[in-house]
Amino acid sequence: MSWEAVIGIEIHVQLRTATKMFCPCAIPAEGDAPNTRTCPTCLGLPGALPVPNRTAIERVLAVGAAIGAKSPATTRWDRKNYFYPDLPKGYQISQLDLPLAEHGSIPVTTSAGAGSVRIRRAHLEEDTARLRHEKGADGTRASLIDYNRSGVALLEIVTEPDIRDGETARRYAEELRLLLRTIGAADAEMENGQMRVEANISLRPSSDAPFGLRVEVKNMNSFRSVERAIAYEMARQAEVLDAGGTITQETRGWDEGSETTYTMRAKEDSHDYRYFPEPDLPPLDIDPAWLAAIVAGLPELPGTRRARYVSELGLTDYDASVLVAEPRAAALFEAARAAQKELDAKLLANWVSGEYLRVAKEGAADPDPVQFAALVAAVASKEINGTTAKALFAEMITTPLSIREVIASRGLGQISDTGALESIIADVIAANPQAIADWKAGKQQAVSFLVGQAMKASKGRGDAALLGDLIRAALDR
Amino acid sequence: MSADLRRATATQLRAGYRSGEFTSVEVVETLLAAIAREDAALGAWLHLRGDEVRREAAAADVTYAATRTAGAAALNALPPLLGVPVALKDLVNMIGTPTTAGSKILEGYISPYDATIAAKLKAAGALILGKTNMDEFAMGSSTEFSAYRRTVNPWDRERVPGGSSGGSASAVAALHAPLSIGSDTGGSIRQPASLTGITGMKPTYGRVSRYGIVAFASSLDQIGPFARSAQDAALLLHTIAGSDPRDATSSATPVDAALLKLPQGDQAASALKGKRFALPKEYFVAGMEPGVEAAVRAAVAALQSAGAVIDEVSLPTTEHALATYYIVAPAEASANLARYDGIRYGASKHGGGDLLDGYLATRGRGFGPEVRRRIMLGTYALSAGFYDAYYLKAQKVRTLIARDFDRIWAAGYDAIVAPASPSVAWKFGAKMSDPVAMYLADACTIPTNMAGLPGLSTPCGLSEGLPVGLQLIGAPWSEAGLLSIAAGYEALSANAPWRDQDPTDLAALGGAA
Numbered sequence: 002m003s004w005e006a007v008i009g010i011e012i013h014v015q016l017r018t019a020t021k022m023f024c025p026c027a028i029p030a031e032g033d034a035p036n037t038r039t040c041p042t043c044l045g046l047p048g049a050l051p052v053p054n055r056t057a058i059e060r061v062l063a064v065g066a067a068i069g070a071k072s073p074a075t076t077r078w079d080r081k082n083y084f085y086p087d088l089p090k091g092y093q094i095s096q097l098d099l100p101l102a103e104h105g106s107i108p109v110t111t112s113a114g115a116g117s118v119r120i121r122r123a124h125l126e127e128d129t130a131r132l133r134h135e136k137g138a139d140g141t142r143a144s145l146i147d148y149n150r151s152g153v154a155l156l157e158i159v160t161e162p163d164i165r166d167g168e169t170a171r172r173y174a175e176e177l178r179l180l181l182r183t184i185g186a187a188d189a190e191m192e193n194g195q196m197r198v199e200a201n202i203s204l205r206p207s208s209d210a211p212f213g214l215r216v217e218v219k220n221m222n223s224f225r226s227v228e229r230a231i232a233y234e235m236a237r238q239a240e241v242l243d244a245g246g247t248i249t250q251e252t253r254g255w256d257e258g259s260e261t262t263y264t265m266r267a268k269e270d271s272h273d274y275r276y277f278p279e280p281d282l283p284p285l286d287i288d289p290a291w292l293a294a295i296v297a298g299l300p301e302l303p304g305t306r307r308a309r310y311v312s313e314l315g316l317t318d319y320d321a322s323v324l325v326a327e328p329r330a331a332a333l334f335e336a337a338r339a340a341q342k343e344l345d346a347k348l349l350a351n352w353v354s355g356e357y358l359r360v361a362k363e364g365a366a367d368p369d370p371v372q373f374a375a376l377v378a379a380v381a382s383k384e385i386n387g388t389t390a391k392a393l394f395a396e397m398i399t400t401p402l403s404i405r406e407v408i409a410s411r412g413l414g415q416i417s418d419t420g421a422l423e424s425i426i427a428d429v430i431a432a433n434p435q436a437i438a439d440w441k442a443g444k445q446q447a448v449s450f451l452v453g454q455a456m457k458a459s460k461g462r463g464d465a466a467l468l469g470d471l472i473r474a475a476l477d478r
Numbered sequence: 479m480s481a482d483l484r485r486a487t488a489t490q491l492r493a494g495y496r497s498g499e500f501t502s503v504e505v506v507e508t509l510l511a512a513i514a515r516e517d518a519a520l521g522a523w524l525h526l527r528g529d530e531v532r533r534e535a536a537a538a539d540v541t542y543a544a545t546r547t548a549g550a551a552a553l554n555a556l557p558p559l560l561g562v563p564v565a566l567k568d569l570v571n572m573i574g575t576p577t578t579a580g581s582k583i584l585e586g587y588i589s590p591y592d593a594t595i596a597a598k599l600k601a602a603g604a605l606i607l608g609k610t611n612m613d614e615f616a617m618g619s620s621t622e623f624s625a626y627r628r629t630v631n632p633w634d635r636e637r638v639p640g641g642s643s644g645g646s647a648s649a650v651a652a653l654h655a656p657l658s659i660g661s662d663t664g665g666s667i668r669q670p671a672s673l674t675g676i677t678g679m680k681p682t683y684g685r686v687s688r689y690g691i692v693a694f695a696s697s698l699d700q701i702g703p704f705a706r707s708a709q710d711a712a713l714l715l716h717t718i719a720g721s722d723p724r725d726a727t728s729s730a731t732p733v734d735a736a737l738l739k740l741p742q743g744d745q746a747a748s749a750l751k752g753k754r755f756a757l758p759k760e761y762f763v764a765g766m767e768p769g770v771e772a773a774v775r776a777a778v779a780a781l782q783s784a785g786a787v788i789d790e791v792s793l794p795t796t797e798h799a800l801a802t803y804y805i806v807a808p809a810e811a812s813a814n815l816a817r818y819d820g821i822r823y824g825a826s827k828h829g830g831g832d833l834l835d836g837y838l839a840t841r842g843r844g845f846g847p848e849v850r851r852r853i854m855l856g857t858y859a860l861s862a863g864f865y866d867a868y869y870l871k872a873q874k875v876r877t878l879i880a881r882d883f884d885r886i887w888a889a890g891y892d893a894i895v896a897p898a899s900p901s902v903a904w905k906f907g908a909k910m911s912d913p914v915a916m917y918l919a920d921a922c923t924i925p926t927n928m929a930g931l932p933g934l935s936t937p938c939g940l941s942e943g944l945p946v947g948l949q950l951i952g953a954p955w956s957e958a959g960l961l962s963i964a965a966g967y968e969a970l971s972a973n974a975p976w977r978d979q980d981p982t983d984l985a986a987l988g989g990a991a
Contacts, residue, residue: 041591041690045817047584048571048593048690052726080813082860084837091816146821275860277869280696280810282726 002243004204006235007212008164010118010173014156014187015128015195016060022127022154023051023094029149031193036148043152045089050281053078057154058101059295060186061125062287064156065102066296067184068120073099075286078279083272086146087129095157097276100124101287107180108304109172118173119161128153156187162201162212167231171224174198179303183328191223198227203248204238213238213248218262220254230255234262306331314346323354329367330358336370341378352377356394365398372397375404384408386415388461417464419471422455425463426475429454440476448472483508484653488562488710491656495542495561496553502535502542502561506605509563513654516987521629522639522649524568525576526608534605535561559717560603565649565658568609569616569692570701572596579692580612580624580642583818583825583844593690594725595659595701595718602717607655610645614846615815616666616694618642619919622910623848631674632981633944637903640670640919643704647674650704651981657714658704663694664803665898665923667702668935672898672947675937675981677711677964678704680923682954683930684729686715687722693814695807696727698927708936708964712737715957729955736958740965747969749962751785753892760796761896761922761949769941774897777938777948780970781895788895791886795879799925800917802879805859805872806928811849812856818844851913880929887953893963897922898935898947922949932957936964940976 024042041049079097105120130151181187189196203215221227253262310321379385440447538561569579571589578584613623621629621644631639632652639648643660647670660667662680671678679702686701703714716737722728820826820840828836859868909916926933935947952960
């Protein structure tokens with residue numbers, strides 16, 4: 002029979018802060034030696050106390066504002082008590098009933114069209130340490146603890162059970178990540194563990210039936226695995242139910258290799274965390290002026306920006322999505338447009354999503370937007386050709402340069418003068434009798450070869466389209 | 479000479495160092511000799527910094543000698559406690575020293591950092607003589623729950639010094655140090671001060687940083703001074719008070735400069751004229767010893783004779799304070815003590831079986847009976863299904879207790895006067911088999927903690943030869959006012975025969991000495 006899936010997503014994201022949530026320790030970087038980013042507070046030493054990180058609080062309030070959530074007039078911190086070696090104090094400082102943001106939503110577009118996912122709550126908490134289980138040379142097993150991550154500020158954001166399929170879950174996670182990156186709240190690199198997605202999945206026979214027993218799925222380390230793990234889990238549960246079986250409430254892990262989920266741990270009787278208000282931290286009043294300043298500081302959000310690119314600038318949905326999906330690209334696009342107001346938006350968008358994104362993904366630095374705009378403007382006016390433009394672009398991301406000066410001083414202006422090009426063509430035809438023979442034998446690609454030779458002879462400055470026309474005309478003669 | 483150095487107050491030591499009458503080395507050697515002779519019997523100390531303190535004292539003497547030639551202004555600019563010995567309750571972290579909180583679970587633990595008050599004391603030039611005995615994790619009223627040793631009351635070796643700061647109180651009472659630091663969660667400074675005949679103050683919650691103080695109950699713990707005079711207590715409080723960026727519950731309220739200019743003698747006594755004191759009838763509880771009540775009422779009568787106005791008042795929530803305290807304090811403690819898991823520091827019994835076995839063994843053997851009892855109480859009170867009935871309700875009652883006090887301040891009273899303890903020091907073991915009897919020992923001090931208010935105990939006589947304390951409770955941030963009143967009472971009672979009396983068993987502590 003057919004089943005409807007009910008899916009809720011819980012995501013933990015490391016916030017972008019210079020220091021940890023409750024102590025002055027720096028955020029650990031890749032390659033830091035274990036237990037070097039620690040202090041009495043994040044090690045849970047006797048007598049140490051927490052002091053909240055204001056930036057982390059502002060980041061969550063900004064997320065709340067960006068998803069249209071409400072923030073309470075006063076919030077507070079709560080202790081979540083449990084014993085585990087990665088939790089140095091024996092409790093995690095979190096937020097129980099006064100989260101920093103509640104009742105928001107995120108617009109999500111899927112292959113089925115535009116929709117949205119409601120957000121139940123977003124709150125702040127501290128990360129745990131990392132455990133490593135190792136076997137020594139003599140075969141003895143040891144569990145090692147690295148407290149570098151202990152106390153790093155985490156945003157926990159929980160959806161309502163609005164999601165019905167893996168694609169929507171994936172798109173929600175992607176859209177959340179984009180939002181977080183756009184407002185600067187987080188880098189949310191999934192592969193580095195900065196964003197951890199967990200899905201609660203249950204099936205029911207129809208949309209008015211009560212929720213079924215749910216399974217929690219973890220260890221999905223990419224957006225692709227979020228989509229596939231949910232699809233797998235939906236199919237697995239349907240198979241169990243179709244066979245007359247019952248779903249076991251449990252936590253399952255996604256195995257990337259076999260593309261299956263497996264039982265991680267059976268759900269113990271719901272854990273009693275003995276939450277109570279954190280007595281080491283006074284309640285926090287959220288001053289309306291403070292909140293208003295945070296809202297005022299929000300940049301244009303991804304959904305708004307995409308819509309504007311399509312309606313105002315005439316970009317396609319696809320081009321708009323590509324630009325907006327990478328905040329650095331959108332920022333370059335905006336800055337270049339600001340520098341050259343008359344610049345053709347589509348040409349600029351092509352340069353940003355083409356050349357720029359290609360080198361940006363390889364780790365290149367951003368070009369100066371004013372010079373980048375000048376470069377694209379020179380292409381638009383046909384002052385330089387594409388080959389010259391790409392060479393200049395490659396140069397400008399490593400060396401600051403003035404496009405106007407370089408074009409003038411190096412004589413890079415495109416040669417569109419028919420007389421000058423024809424003398425070059427005459428030399429090229431004379432030097433390549435084999436190509437002429439090929440052309441006469443009907444090989445059209447001989448023209449491309451000759452254009453290439455002519456371009457080389459023009460030191461890359463020839464107008465490629467014009468060269469093609471002139472060569473064909475010369476051959477016809 | 480050496481006997482006088484033992485009796486000298488911190489204020490007198492400062493004056494003597496400046497004038498060159500005696501040196502810090504002489505004082506330290508005198509105290510260390512007394513400790514060496516007597517502490518086997520007294521049991522106040524858990525750790526002594528003998529050699530370090532000798533070096534620090536010599537350095538202080540060099541500074542005094544050099545500065546003396548530069549004149550009075552230069553001497554006044556020296557750190558306020560330069561060369562003055564201070565004892566720390568063994569829950570104050572000080573870098574490089576053991577910190578056990580009186581518990582086996584922290585046996586061998588060496589602090590890798592300074593508590594804010596340890597740093598402040600060092601900056602003020604104080605010499606940290608050592609760490610003092612206490613009830614395990616400050617849970618107790620007699621210091622009998624120390625996992626390490628018994629501390630006796632120098633007034634009677636068969637009796638407790640009170641607790642939980644019994645080591646710090648006995649050290650000052652027995653003239654082993656002029657000043658010491660205690661902590662007061664439900665009375666742990668005021669009650670032992672009362673039982674050992676010295677001055678002890680619990681400041682307003684948030685007045686002194688808790689950073690680096692091993693936590694018992696975060697919303698109740700406050701650090702405060704023990705001394706043998708109100709003036710000395712004020713000097714020490716001024717040194718350790720103030721807001722701290724590392725303690726989010728510390729207050730930005732400026733430290734009262736009046737702490738350094740407390741009225742003395744006749745001036746202090748005459749300042750009592752016109753003061754209005756509230757005498758709460760609920761503090762004279764059933765079971766209060768008649769001798770204690772008599773001493774407290776005599777002190778109140780003396781205040782009245784000096785021109786103060788005394789009104790009997792009612793604080794009707796007083797009777798609920800003890801019960802709510804024994805919900806809130808154990809609840810917070812159950813979480814605060816979860817970090818003692820044997821994983822990172824302290825005693826560990828991990829390695830035998832699985833993780834749970836390691837936790838059970840470490841905590842089951844590392845914690846003593848009273849700590850285990852309170853962890854269980856607190857865990858129960860916070861458990862699902864009980865939270866609303868216990869913890870939430872206790873917090874509501876706490877608000878009502880605070881409102882009771884607010885009405886007193888709104889009516890214009892300068893302080894509440896009350897007993898600090900319903901009894902004098904009791905014999906060892908008398909309350910060990912009855913936890914509730916032990917808890918009742920703090921009935922007069924707990925309401926102050928629940929309301930976050932400042933309170934002190936100042937000696938007001940003897941009952942059956944044992945000290946009785948007069949408790950003064952004030953509005954938030956009224957520490958200087960309370961200590962001024964205590965200084966006034968000291969002046970009124972300056973000629974009382976018990977004033978100059980050494981603790982009865984002091985001479986016996988050192989055997990022939």
